[in-house]
Amino acid sequence: MRSKWWLIALFFCLLIAILSPLASTSPDGLERVAEEKGFIGLAGNSPFQVIADYVFPGIENEALATIVAGIIGTLLLFGLAYGVAWLLVGNKKRKTA
Amino acid sequence: MHIPDGFLNIATVATTSAVSAAGVAAAIKITGKQLKEKQVPLMGVMGAFIFAAQMLNFPIAGGTSGHFMGAALAAILLGPWAGTLIMTCVLIAQCLIFQDGGLLALGANVLNMGLIGSFSGYGMYRLMTLLAGRGARSRLIAGFAGSWAAIVLASIACALELAISGASPLQVVLPAMAGVHALIGLVEGAITVVVLGVIIATRADLLEMARVKAGGNPK
Numbered sequence: 001m002r003s004k005w006w007l008i009a010l011f012f013c014l015l016i017a018i019l020s021p022l023a024s025t026s027p028d029g030l031e032r033v034a035e036e037k038g039f040i041g042l043a044g045n046s047p048f049q050v051i052a053d054y055v056f057p058g059i060e061n062e063a064l065a066t067i068v069a070g071i072i073g074t075l076l077l078f079g080l081a082y083g084v085a086w087l088l089v090g091n092k093k094r095k096t097a
Numbered sequence: 098m099h100i101p102d103g104f105l106n107i108a109t110v111a112t113t114s115a116v117s118a119a120g121v122a123a124a125i126k127i128t129g130k131q132l133k134e135k136q137v138p139l140m141g142v143m144g145a146f147i148f149a150a151q152m153l154n155f156p157i158a159g160g161t162s163g164h165f166m167g168a169a170l171a172a173i174l175l176g177p178w179a180g181t182l183i184m185t186c187v188l189i190a191q192c193l194i195f196q197d198g199g200l201l202a203l204g205a206n207v208l209n210m211g212l213i214g215s216f217s218g219y220g221m222y223r224l225m226t227l228l229a230g231r232g233a234r235s236r237l238i239a240g241f242a243g244s245w246a247a248i249v250l251a252s253i254a255c256a257l258e259l260a261i262s263g264a265s266p267l268q269v270v271l272p273a274m275a276g277v278h279a280l281i282g283l284v285e286g287a288i289t290v291v292v293l294g295v296i297i298a299t300r301a302d303l304l305e306m307a308r309v310k311a312g313g314n315p316k
Contacts, residue, residue, distance in 0.1 A: 005300060006138035013142065016149040023154040024162035029277040030098040030255065032161040037273060039264040044103035044199070052196040054152055066152075073195065074149045080186045081144025085137040085179075088129040 010078055017070030020054070021063035098166075098255050098278070099191065100206055102199030106262040113258060114204030120212045124181040136175060136306060143171045143183050146292075148190070155284055163281030166210055166251065169218020169244035170289045174296070174303065180215035181207075205258050209251040218247030233297050236304070240293045241286035248285045252278035 027035060034040040051057065051069045059065035105113070132140075147167035154162040167187075172180030188206050191197040198206045222243035229235035256274035260267035296303055 006142050009142040010145055013145040013149045016153060020152040023152060024156040026156055026160050026162040028098065028154060028162050028164060029252065029274065029281055033270060033273040033277060037265045037269050039104065042103040042264060043101040046196040046200065049196055050194045054195050070149060070152050073190065074145045077148040077187055077190055078141040078145035080190060081183050082137060082141030084182060084186060085132060085140035088125065089132050089134050089137055091129050
């Protein structure tokens with residue numbers, strides 16, 4: 001079990017993702033400054049939307065849509081960062097072999 | 098502090114993209130040379146944790162929220178180059194899939210929250226552990242200071258880019274950004290301390306693993 005510490009850590013990350021509907025909906029630091037200093041209007045929309053604003057499209061319950069988005073993102077980032085690291089370590093092995 | 102498209106002018110977009118591209122290329126090269134097989138799962142966990150924690154905006158003073166950045170934590174655990182790579186993964190996914198941070202602003206966001214966050218957080222942490230020793234308590238204090246400095250410096254870089262782009266005058270946007278992120282940084286520091294504390298208590302060996310160091314060759 002000790003060797004699988006990262007499974008426990010990943011499980012904990014998923015728990016955080018499940019808590020995501022509790023997040024504050026107030027503007028964040030940059031958005032707030034942009035509103036107060038009058039340049040928020042410069043912000044443009046993205047030319048495409050996938051899971052825009054961390055709300056999974058097609059789910060009516062917004063809390064659930066946020067949780068689904070959070071779980072997808074958390075698993076995706078685990079896979080992406082793991083994959084990049086795995087490729088880099090593998091590359092080194094192939095070069096020195 | 099994900100910059101959306103529209104805030105930055107073309108010159109700033111081009112400059113920040115070029116700097117970030119060069120920085121990420123160096124990060125790939127150096128991390129590739131030094132990363133150990135045992136550290137691969139930690140890279141994945143850090144990516145997952147930073148993404149999840151960034152979703153949890155917490156309220157700070159006056160109807161404003163902040164969220165964890167995580168660059169300093171990643172850099173403390175894995176070194177600044179690997180930290181930059183993890184942040185780049187998170188920022189690319191947030192930009193392409195979650196429409197958080199603009200496409201053209203991706204380079205600036207990687208520069209601020211990736212490169213500047215990782216290196217300033219790591220630098221401050223190393224400086225403080227050199228001065229105060231490597232005991233658990235000084236590591237935690239250094240972790241707090243490093244992650245506070247990282248988010249404040251990232252916000253200052255963001256303010257400079259906004260001012261250079263003409264979005265807002267420097268004397269207006271710089272104190273506003275640094276001020277609000279000095280507050281957010283207190284929570285950033287607290288989260289970093291909790292995570293470092295858990296790791297020191299349960300898996301101190303993760304902290305002892307050779308980090309991907311700035312520039313140098315592995316022994």
